[in-house]
Amino acid sequence: MATPNQAYRTLDAAGVRAYVANQAHLAKRLGGTPATWQVREVSDGNLNMVFLAEGPAGGVCLKQALPHVRVDPSWKMPLDRTFFEAAYLREVFPHVPNLTTECLHFDPEQFILVVESLSGHKVLRTALMQGPVNPDIATRIGQFVARSTFATSLLAEPFEKVMNRRICFARNQTLTRITVDLILTDPYIPHPRNHWAEPELTPVVNALRANTALRARVDALRLHFLSNPQALLHGDLHTGSIMTTEDDTRVIDGEFATYGPIGFDAGLFIANVILSLFSSPSGQNSSLRINMINSFWQEFEKTFLTLWQTQNPPQDPATHYYSTALGPISQTHKQAFLNSILQDTIGFCGTEIIRRIIGYAHVADFSTLPTPTHRATRKKAALQFATACLSPQTPIFSIQDFLDLLLKNREVSN
Ligand code: SR1
Numbered sequence: 001m002a003t004p005n006q007a008y009r010t011l012d013a014a015g016v017r018a019y020v021a022n023q024a025h026l027a028k029r030l031g032g033t034p035a036t037w038q039v040r041e042v043s044d045g046n047l048n049m050v051f052l053a054e055g056p057a058g059g060v061c062l063k064q065a066l067p068h069v070r071v072d073p074s075w076k077m078p079l080d081r082t083f084f085e086a087a088y089l090r091e092v093f094p095h096v097p098n099l100t101t102e103c104l105h106f107d108p109e110q111f112i113l114v115v116e117s118l119s120g121h122k123v124l125r126t127a128l129m130q131g132p133v134n135p136d137i138a139t140r141i142g143q144f145v146a147r148s149t150f151a152t153s154l155l156a157e158p159f160e161k162v163m164n165r166r167i168c169f170a171r172n173q174t175l176t177r178i179t180v181d182l183i184l185t186d187p188y189i190p191h192p193r194n195h196w197a198e199p200e201l202t203p204v205v206n207a208l209r210a211n212t213a214l215r216a217r218v219d220a221l222r223l224h225f226l227s228n229p230q231a232l233l234h235g236d237l238h239t240g241s242i243m244t245t246e247d248d249t250r251v252i253d254g255e256f257a258t259y260g261p262i263g264f265d266a267g268l269f270i271a272n273v274i275l276s277l278f279s280s281p282s283g284q285n286s287s288l289r290i291n292m293i294n295s296f297w298q299e300f301e302k303t304f305l306t307l308w309q310t311q312n313p314p315q316d317p318a319t320h321y322y323s324t325a326l327g328p329i330s331q332t333h334k335q336a337f338l339n340s341i342l343q344d345t346i347g348f349c350g351t352e353i354i355r356r357i358i359g360y361a362h363v364a365d366f367s368t369l370p371t372p373t374h375r376a377t378r379k380k381a382a383l384q385f386a387t388a389c390l391s392p393q394t395p396i397f398s399i400q401d402f403l404d405l406l407l408k409n410r411e412v413s414n
């Protein structure tokens with residue numbers, strides 16, 4: 001399945017038109033005749049080709065895997081990532097139907113995935129770079145993470161179902177390798193994939209790498225990521241994986257889906273809001289971003305706990321984890337579980353910030369700052385904050401402690 005077979009062809013816009021025309025259920029969504037459809041390439045991420053096809057009745061988004069990384073053709077890659085994205089959507093869509101897209105079609109020979117078109121939506125990273133956004137967007141992502149992870153965890157289903165799904169997603173090894181290398185390994189060692197433009201960052205990078213306590217924490221997080229299959233993760237929940245309007249928010253791009261610790265998804269989302277905070281030209285948008293992080297976490301915690309309290313466990317008594325029949329002690333155990341997710345979230349948040357500044361795949365957010373000096377100052381401050389997130393000495397026991405620390409670091413960089 002993973003290597004191109006004889007039938008595989010990389011599509012261009014004309015190929016997309018012909019492909020959609022050949023799939024009756026997709027052609028019907030667009031309406032009209034294929035000759036009247038608008039087809040345009042909108043590839044934006046690092047890995048795949050993406051097209052929008054629109055007709056008089058509606059549109060679809062078609063994504064095709066390439067046998068290499070889109071932004072680096074010398075980096076060869078198997079094609080099966082589209083399979084995992086389709087499988088992820090099929091698993092989580094029933095639990096978050098208004099917060100992601102439905103898989104309309106998957107082609108296992110052409111490695112094509114088709115979902116509904118979100119042509120009226122903006123990428124959240126771009127929206128944040130352009131100005132204020134509706135803070136409810138973060139609340140919706142809190143819902144998304146709570147619902148998608150709870151539903152695929154042992155708290156919601158008998159272990160046999162969970163383990164079968166784990167077997168499936170354990171095969172997503174090419175993209176898991178990217179995560180393990182790019183987020184949790186490379187930035188802490190000299191590696192040709194790392195880069196940064198500002199020479200002022202070099203002493204900060206050297207200090208990071210000389211910090212043995214920090215490196216031990218990252219080591220522990222890497223092991224934790226690979227050995228704690230708490231729930232099915234999106235696996236790449238940055239602000240480029242979220243499309244939004246004022247009142248509608250969808251999570252896209254679940255190709256990195258894998259079982260892992262829930263704090264990984266939460267940490268990546270929060271880290272990318274923080275990158276936006278450190279790169280925002282004036283301090284005026286800080287409170288919006290702080291509110292977003294707070295709302296995200298409050299909603300995540302509330303929704304996850306409510307699902308846990310109210311969902312009738314299946315008949316199997318072996319799934320009654322922290323049963324409410326245990327009285328107050330069950331609450332204590334549930335809260336301890338949520339607290340451990342917060343600790344994971346803070347750790348993975350630190351690693352995501354670091355890799356987006358000195359690793360392979362940077363973020364566009366800092367390009368809104370006017371000069372290289374401004375960019376260096378803010379990136380240094382973000383790295384200092386990430387270092388604190390990964391320091392065993394930093395006392396962070398609640399989301400409020402975390403936000404206080406963040407504000408302190410942000411103020412210093414002004
Ligand atoms: C080679 S892929 C680099 C990055 O792009 C994806 O969106 C993931 O974030 C990955 O780490």
Ligand code: MG
Nearest residue numbers: 045236241253
């Ligand atoms: Mg992506």
